[in-house]
Structure formats: structure tokens, C-alpha cells
Amino acid sequence: MSEPERKNIARTGAGGRGVHDVGGLALGPIDRSEHDLALWEKRTDAMLILLRDNQRRVLTVDANRRMIEGYAEQDYDRIAYYEKWIRAIRNLLVEQEVLTREEIEARVAEVRAKHEKAGRGTATEGVPW
Amino acid sequence: MVRRVKEAGAPTLTTAARFVPGDRVRVALRPVLGHCRTPWYLRGKTGVVAAVHGRFRNPELLAYHRPGLPARVLYKVRFRQSDLWSRYSGPAGDQLEADIYEHWLEPEVGGAHARSRSSSRRA
Numbered sequence A: 001m002s003e004p005e006r007k008n009i010a011r012t013g014a015g016g017r018g019v020h021d022v023g024g025l026a027l028g029p030i031d032r033s034e035h036d037l038a039l040w041e042k043r044t045d046a047m048l049i050l051l052r053d054n055q056r057r058v059l060t061v062d063a064n065r066r067m068i069e070g071y072a073e074q075d076y077d078r079i080a081y082y083e084k085w086i087r088a089i090r091n092l093l094v095e096q097e098v099l100t101r102e103e104i105e106a107r108v109a110e111v112r113a114k115h116e117k118a119g120r121g122t123a124t125e126g127v128p129w
Numbered sequence B: 001m002v003r004r005v006k007e008a009g010a011p012t013l014t015t016a017a018r019f020v021p022g023d024r025v026r027v028a029l030r031p032v033l034g035h036c037r038t039p040w041y042l043r044g045k046t047g048v049v050a051a052v053h054g055r056f057r058n059p060e061l062l063a064y065h066r067p068g069l070p071a072r073v074l075y076k077v078r079f080r081q082s083d084l085w086s087r088y089s090g091p092a093g094d095q096l097e098a099d100i101y102e103h104w105l106e107p108e109v110g111g112a113h114a115r116s117r118s119s120s121r122r123a
Helices: A039-051 A061-068 A073-078 A081-095 A101-117
Strands: B002-005 B013-016 B024-027 B046-056 B072-080 B095-101 B105-107
Touching: A039 A081, A061 A081, A081 A101, B024 B072, B046 B095
Parallel strands: none
Antiparallel strands: B002 B013, B024 B046, B024 B105, B046 B072, B072 B095
């Protein structure tokens, strides 16, 4: 199944509210079609659950939301659900000083090189910070 | 309603909720800085307390890695759809329920309970 079509919401008259706080704004009908989750999406979900458990307590769902709410409008509407999650998790790991930005970028480059060497396709653009 | 909850790292707390089911309440109309669970479309609107869920750590603080204490009482508040949307065209009895924390609720003057309590709400 394909990804649902993403629309941009005009937030006219919505001054002062969060980018995510769109209840009541006109967006037309909701696309309720389901799509299968990719492996990375399932892993992202699992990672959030592990990072917030009682043993680790690296982040909270609330902090994850706060990070997601930090997007600009255009990006918030364009970017898919789990991409919002993975960016938030990565940024919170840096904010909480579990990993440094340099460590993450070095590891991403390593994994990218490994896949390219094996002839597997990799994403052409990274997830912006 | 009195709830007894044990908070991690805090003594056992016994705290009465400020509102009880049936109370008329108004959602505070104030600007927000940072993470907040009270939706924009409910701010300044009047509803009725439908249930007291209990006490929970404050998500507005948890979002910044704070302990979120003191825990806040969370209510289920019921609104009339026609009070929320100026051009609501559904049946007149339609309602909407939302979970709202106590620090976002003010007693609504005119409610039975509000009259028996000291109201700090400005006119």
C-alpha cells in the first residue's frame, strides 16, 4: 500500500498555537487508508519504548512530543510520522548527552558506506537536525 | 474525590481534587510557552467535569526532563460541540470529551459548585 497523501494546512488565524495543534482547522477529508510499516519504522517504535523504560529513562513521550512540535509548519505537514519520531529520538539522545552529534553522524556515514559497498540503495538525503 | 497515589521519589500524597463531576469549568485562555496538552480550540471554552482520572506527573515539565511534580489532577471534561465551533451543523446534543489538567481549569461562575467556593476568576 502506498503512503497517504500529505497536505499542507493553512494556519491562517492560528497565531500563538503550536504547529501540531491543528484541531478545528480546515484540511478537508481525512485519508484513513492504512499502509504497512517498514522495518525501520517498527524499529523506531521499539527504540522509543526501550529508551523510556524504567531501566533507561533517557526520554519521555512528552519530551519526544516537544521535539516534534519544534518543526516549522511546512516541515511538520510534509514529514511522515516515524520520520518525526526518529529525528526526535536522535536529537533527545544528544540533548540528554547519551551520544554526541559527531558520534551519530560518524555512525550514519559508516552504515551508509557499508550498504553502498554491498550495492544496496541508501536514502539520498539525511534527516535534518 | 480523594485519591491516594504513591509517587516515585515523593511521599504518599493525599490530595483532594479541586473539582468534582458535574462542576462547570472554563479552560484557561492564556498563552503557552513550550509543550502543552491543552488544545487551542478548547481554550476559553466552558464545559462540565465528567470524571476525575487521578493524579499524573505534569507533561509540561516531563517534556523538559523534569520530574513533573507536583502531580496534577487530570479530569475528563465534556463540552457541547455547538459551544466549540461557531458553525457546528451536527445534532444539537453532540458532545466532545477531552482530558484537561487541573491547572488549566477555572471554576465557571454560575455553576452550582462554583457559587459555594471562592472564585478567583476574573469577570
